[in-house]
């Protein structure tokens with residue numbers, strides 16, 4: 001039973017060190033994995049997912065899930081086979097120190113001992129593990145070994161994010177980044193070209209909000225300036241530094257993609273906190289639509305955050321009018337929706353389908369996968385079964401597919417009773433079909449954050 005004191009600190013059993021939040025001890029490599037069902041032969045590449053996995057003993061009184069060393073779990077698919085499963089720590093000062101090895105190469109401008117623990121994916125022909133709040137991206141090999149910290153080949157001024165947005169029209173990667181330990185008075189908008197080099201930055205004066213994600217449309221880069229802010233006293237005590245701060249207000253900034261900070265149009269929105277938008281786009285009449293998973297509050301009574309008792313996000317549609325500076329908000333789905341994704345081809349553009357996980361504190365009911373048809377309002381649920389919790393659903397398009405949802409959803413499913421994990425493939429157009437394929441993995445995969453499909457280069 002978890003006990004949380006009035007200050008919101010965990011004082012008894014720390015849930016982030018127990019059950020499927022607990023770290024795994026070993027880095028495993030397993031070849032020729034068993035497959036239940038049939039893996040699509042077209043799926044040639046790697047599903048990679050990052051998450052925290054503390055390498056050193058931590059203090060249960062203060063440890064927070066978001067603060068663990070990064071570990072990437074990956075499954076390599078080729079020609080209908082599951083060639084391998086691997087899990088590897090993301091290289092860092094702490095991991096090197098634990099192993100008695102020299103630190104990994106590359107800039108560590110905020111002297112952060114922890115490696116990126118939040119996202120992993122491919123860009124510009126390289127694989128990047130990423131984190132917010134100042135840590136440098138870490139480059140990995142195709143087999144998940146650490147190459148070193150990589151500041152986009154010397155072009156990144158000093159911070160990145162775990163939630164860049166990709167523009168399929170330009171091949172660019174856009175990011176809204178912050179580094180509260182170094183930059184007390186501003187954040188930065190960063191555009192990385194398809195060659196993996198930063199081509200543009202804009203400093204934006206802003207307070208010390210928890211800037212977890214951003215949105216992108218064809219006209220705007222979107223800033224979420226929300227009431228989760230750094231509490232310096234808490235930070236200096238070495239604890240998870242963000243706290244609920246409703247007096248801060250809540251607003252969304254629309255930065256014209258070629259504009260400067262003074263060009264931002266700010267729109268006030270109701271108090272709440274969203275970690276993740278699903279997608280965003282411009283309308284023909286000049287408005288901006290943002291679909292996101294929104295909480296009433298975050299790190300308020302429960303420092304546990306998004307997995308605290310009774311804390312879930314609902315899926316909302318925000319329609320912002322930059323002229324009138326107003327927001328019209330519609331609840332799309334009241335039930336738990338998190339880790340929202342859409343097809344990469346419709347990123348920053350009008351779209352129809354979104355996909356979410358549905359985490360709840362009581363794990364026994366399982367976490368289904370939800371598909372939203374945002375045109376008709378139809379909501380389709382893939383039930384993974386009692387005690388089986390599915391993570392972020394990553395959409396992989398069929399190579400010759402035309403329809404937006406013609407492809408697969410891939411993710412890890414955690415079987416809480418068995419203490420095991422599977423990599424699964426679902427037909428995004430046909431949930432009723434059941435699993436297309438399941439790949440039982442050789443060890444438990446702890447709950448983690450974000451991942452991506454990294455397709456093999458086309459030959």
Ligand SMILES: [Fe+2]
Nearest residue numbers: 275276449450
């Ligand atoms: Fe995230």
